[in-house]
Amino acid sequence: MDNGASSYRRFLDGDESAFDEIMKELFDNLVFFVDRYVHDIHAAEDIAIDAFSDLVVNKHRYNFKVTLKTYLFMLGRSRALNYIKHRKVINFVELTEADNISAEQETLEEIILADERKRIVNNALNSLTDDMRVVVHLIYFEDLSYDEAAKVMKKNRKQVDNLLYRAKKELRIILGKDGELLL
Amino acid sequence: MRNFDERKAEIFRRSENRIKERKRNRNRILALCVPLCLCIAILSVIYLPDMMISPDKSNTADEMNMAGGVENSSGFVYTSFEIKSTKTAKSDTDKQNIENIYNIIQSAFTVNDYSDDVEQETTTDKSEFPQEQKPSTQKGESTLKGEDNYSTGLVESFSKGVAYTLTFTADNGQKIVYILCDNILTNETTNESVTVTEDQLKDLYTKVFTVTYGKE
Structure with a gap:
């Protein structure tokens, strides 16, 4: 499947079930990606819902020049940054609820990061800067190309190259020689 | 976190709300713009002929021209x-x-x-x-x-x-x-x-x- 583009075409032609396919394929990944920015799984889900609702409301804004995944991630990223900008109140939750949140996060991680190697890398990502973390996520976890990652992050390819190089260097330090092989 | 059906329902619910909001805004703008355009059209019909005539008047030789002087038949002052x-x-x-x-x-x-x-x-x-x-x-x-x-x-x-x-x-x-x-x-x-x-x-x-x- 071309990351949802053909499904979206069918959806535009009136096939509602095509939208289900898109959701099944991309929703959890989008939530996981947005969570890299907002560090709040519920907010990330909310933002992902908004991004998908963009697909429904502005049906002809997607011009098929990039993959649907890239387009959705672009939408998710800009909404996430907007959310961070306007986030005024830090929500304090009860400890019992906090357990649930982290449990949900872990569940999502388990779904996305079925691969053990990816889980190890994911844990190491927390020590990286936001941009490095995002670029590793896009390239390594979401299997986007360098160009697609550049489009999502609104940077050029060279910048993505540099970020990835520096991220790998940091991870090498964190994970050691064995960890390097995971990348 | 929501399950699949809940997410889908939420997506379509929000989409409908956004579409309704867009239609409402469009109607609001139309409600504002149409009377405005009507006023402008009426004012133009009333005042534009007078404005059009005044420059013409100054070009005829037998009209008073305070600034430019009187013109001959070739339009020279x-x-x-x-x-x-x-x-x-x-x-x-x-x-x-x-x-x-x-x-x-x-x-x-x-x-x-x-x-x-x-x-x-x-x-x-x-x-x-x-x-x-x-x-x-x-x-x-x-x-x-x-x-x-x-x-x-x-x-x-x-x-x-x-x-x-x-x-x-x-x-x-x-x-x-x-x-x-x-x-x-x-x-x-x-x-x-x-x-x-x-x-x-x-x-x-x-x-x-x-x-x-x-x-x-």
Whole structure:
């Protein structure tokens, strides 16, 4: 499947079930990606819902020049940054609820990061800067190309190259020689 | 976190709300813009013809043009006026004054419309003019008007029997020449002549001589 583009075409032609396919394929990944920015799984889900609702409301804004995944991630990223900008109140939750949140996060991680190697890398990502973390996520976890990652992050390819190089260097330090092989 | 169906329902619910919001905003804008456009259209219909006419008026030669002066048939403005007689010659470059003089002359031709053979008729009109009784004015002496027709206390008047040549020159060099002799005004170009009334003569004199001559 071309990351949802053909499904979206069918959806535009009136096939509602095509939208289900898109959701099944991309929703959890989008939530996981947005969570890299907002560090709040519920907010990330909310933002992902908004991004998908963009697909429904502005049906002809997607011009098929990039993959649907890239387009959705672009939408998710800009909404996430907007959310961070306007986030005024830090929500304090009860400890019992906090357990649930982290449990949900872990569940999502388990779904996305079925691969053990990816889980190890994911844990190491927390020590990286936001941009490095995002670029590793896009390239390594979401299997986007360098160009697609550049489009999502609104940077050029060279910048993505540099970020990835520096991220790998940091991870090498964190994970050691064995960890390097995971990348 | 929501399950799949809940997420899907939430996506479509939010989409519908956004579409409704968009339609509502569109209607709001239309509700505002349509009366506004209507007002602008009505105001244009009322005021635009007047605005369109005013620039046109300034282009016609027989309309008053405060800023630009009076124009000839080719659209060029008369920029200088000259009056000559056997005794004296004077000129004026004040556009407003030139326009005033020109308008008096034009009104004479418009109102007092006579044929070319007007001399015989005008001989009878001569008696109405005071300059017949004041031959000394030919020498350029100041003359107080003790006559009926000139009660305004003007210093001079048109001398009897003296031909005054009034020349209007436009900025393209085009000229129009009038000859004023006694009370006969002749357009040299068209050979059209009229008898100038007392009031017109008075006005003309005031405009021409009071400004251009001063005291002689």
